[in-house]
Amino acid sequence: MEKRDEITDASPTDAVSSDAKGHRVRLIAGVVAAVVFGVALVAAAVAYATRPIPVMVDGHRRMVPQHTTVAGLLAKHTIAIRNGDLIAVISRRVLRAGGGVTGTIVVDSRLATPGTQVREDSVVSSVVGTDIVEPTRSARVTIVPGSHFSGHGPYVVLSDPGQEGVRIVTRGAVSGELVTTTLIAQARPGMITRHGYTGRAKVISLTFDDGPWPGTTQQILAILAKYKIKATFFMIGTQVERNAAVARAVANAGMSIGNHTQTHQGLAKLSASKVMWQIRTDQSTIVGATGVRPLWLRPPGGEMSRIVYQQANAAHMRLMLWDIDPNDWKRPPTATIVSRVLSAARPGAVVLMHDGGGDRSNTVAALPTIITKLLKAGYHFETLDQMFGR
Ligand SMILES: [Zn+2]
Known part of the structure; x- marks a missing residue:
């Protein structure tokens, strides 16, 4: 209440105080205007300074x-x-x-x-x-020599190993594109000489591959014993390991034993060390089981290569293929095996048959007829050692 009265009482002094107020308001307005102008100026300056x-x-x-x-x-x-x-x-x-x-x-x-x-x-x-x-890269490349073959017959001899050639080949390091090739040394081909029997006797040689095979091998041994015939058995190392007693029976029967590799793997595409392993392992397996050290090597399937010739030489083994192949392993009828062998028979021939690798009952059945007919024709039977010398 009292406060309200004071306000009312103060009204007579209004004229004086409103004059002073007017000064203050104008002052404030001026400052504000100056500030606004300044800010606008700064903003304009900033806008100018940062314009694109x-x-x-x-x-x-x-x-x-x-x-x-x-x-x-x-x-x-x-x-x-x-x-x-x-x-x-x-x-x-x-x-x-x-x-x-x-x-x-x-x-x-x-x-x-x-x-x-x-x-x-x-x-x-x-x-x-x-x-x-791209940069280029040069490499020394060995030229593998080819092989020249001469002669005929199943006994294969590397008469000259030949010589590797050398060329420098430059290629794009990234693309492999051929840039230049420079011959440094020409390759000299190896010489492979094939020999057949050269004696005059009317001889023929029976060979049996892929054994020893339980049952079949003993049956064949019995037939050979009956006719007092010696033959050559090309044995697979893994078969010898499984059938050491059969392998020994072959040796005890006075048969010749050949090396047919340790695992019967095709040799043509193997490296030198793998070929040598196949030869050496089979050798030691056969020697271990029979005491016989084979001289002859027959590569499985007759597959050979320059490496096979060289490794056979290095192992002091002789490579033996065949002249007559009745394909008995495909199990043709007995009469077919007989006629294939007899029709191709000639003095000095090496006959390929199989005592192992599966059911060879047709081969076993054909054998007595083959032997009796050949004996009747005047042949006598020799092992490879006897026919080609040891
Ligand atoms: Zn074989």
């Missing part, structure tokens, strides 16, 4: 903030660095896009760094890096 500027980027007009650097242009993908390519030495095809020299950025005709700033109307361009041709 036009630049030419690779022939296109672009608006960018002032003080933009090359790094900034790259970051915003306004421009890109374009490297050269890695290209093939001969075909010039691109092996790796961007694998060449790093591209550069030029600002106003000057090589720019990432920190280079663009100015209004700057001309910015991306210069593609040059292509790089």
